[in-house]
Amino acid sequence: MTAILRLCLFILFLGGSAGAALAGSDTDTIALFKAAGQSSRYFTTCYGYAVFPNIGKAGFVIGGARGEGHVYADGKRIGATTMNQLSVGLQLGGVDYAEIIFFQDKRALDEFTSGNFEFDANVSATVITASASASAGTTGAQASASGGQHDATTEGKYFKGMSVFTVAKGGLMYEASLAGQKFSYTPLRQ
Numbered sequence: 001m002t003a004i005l006r007l008c009l010f011i012l013f014l015g016g017s018a019g020a021a022l023a024g025s026d027t028d029t030i031a032l033f034k035a036a037g038q039s040s041r042y043f044t045t046c047y048g049y050a051v052f053p054n055i056g057k058a059g060f061v062i063g064g065a066r067g068e069g070h071v072y073a074d075g076k077r078i079g080a081t082t083m084n085q086l087s088v089g090l091q092l093g094g095v096d097y098a099e100i101i102f103f104q105d106k107r108a109l110d111e112f113t114s115g116n117f118e119f120d121a122n123v124s125a126t127v128i129t130a131s132a133s134a135s136a137g138t139t140g141a142q143a144s145a146s147g148g149q150h151d152a153t154t155e156g157k158y159f160k161g162m163s164v165f166t167v168a169k170g171g172l173m174y175e176a177s178l179a180g181q182k183f184s185y186t187p188l189r190q
Contacts, residue, residue: 024053026070026077029098032167036128039100039165046102048073048109050081050183057173058094063087067099071185073109079187081112085180095171099125101164108161117183125164 029051033039042049048071055067065085070077083099103109111117157163 024098026051026053029053029100032098033100033128033165036165036167039102039126039128042102042163042165047105048078048103050101050103050112052081052083052099054096054169055083055099056094056096057085057171059087059091059173061088061091063091065181069099071109071113073103077188079113079185081186082184084182084184091173093171093173095173096169098167098169099164100166101162102158104158104161104163112162112183113185113187115185117185119164119181125166128165128167 030043033051034043050069050071052067052069055065057063057065064087065083067083069081069083071079071081101112103112
């Protein structure tokens with residue numbers, strides 16, 4: 001086996017085992033974002049949100065990320081969502097993070113839950129962490145960072161009715177790539 005292939009397998013192994021160990025509940029993740037700087041104010045003004053307790057991301061030139069979560073409107077769970085990401089470019093390592101997407105109004109929620117939704121190149125995430133190496137943008141775009149996940153003074157804003165925040169949970173990844181997050185949605189059965 002070549003050294004590069006062994007390194008790729010090792011990175012994927014670390015990403016998969018760390019993701020399972022760090023997976024959390026919606027309740028814990030929501031509490032984390034409610035306690036983290038500017039993301040907390042969105043809970044009182046948003047129409048709804050999608051929460052991903054754990055997204056695992058790994059790459060070596062070609063990378064990927066995946067996470068499962070739930071969508072809420074008026075504080076009630078209305079469905080399940082899955083995020084998939086493929087990236088190509090200069091990257092190496094693996095990282096785990098939590099993500100929340102706030103919907104400013106019904107139109108934004110309807111757009112996200114319409115089936116297969118994808119962020120465009122102008123969307124970026126506000127990163128709530130002290131480590132720049134754990135930044136996670138929805139398209140590889142730049143994002144702001146702050147001192148810590150519980151005392152963050154991050155600045156988030158809506159773009160086309162959505163605002164994205166992430167909290168790094170662990171890992172190390174160097175990345176200069178183009179990537180886009182794609183989401184699928186399944187409503188709860190009534």
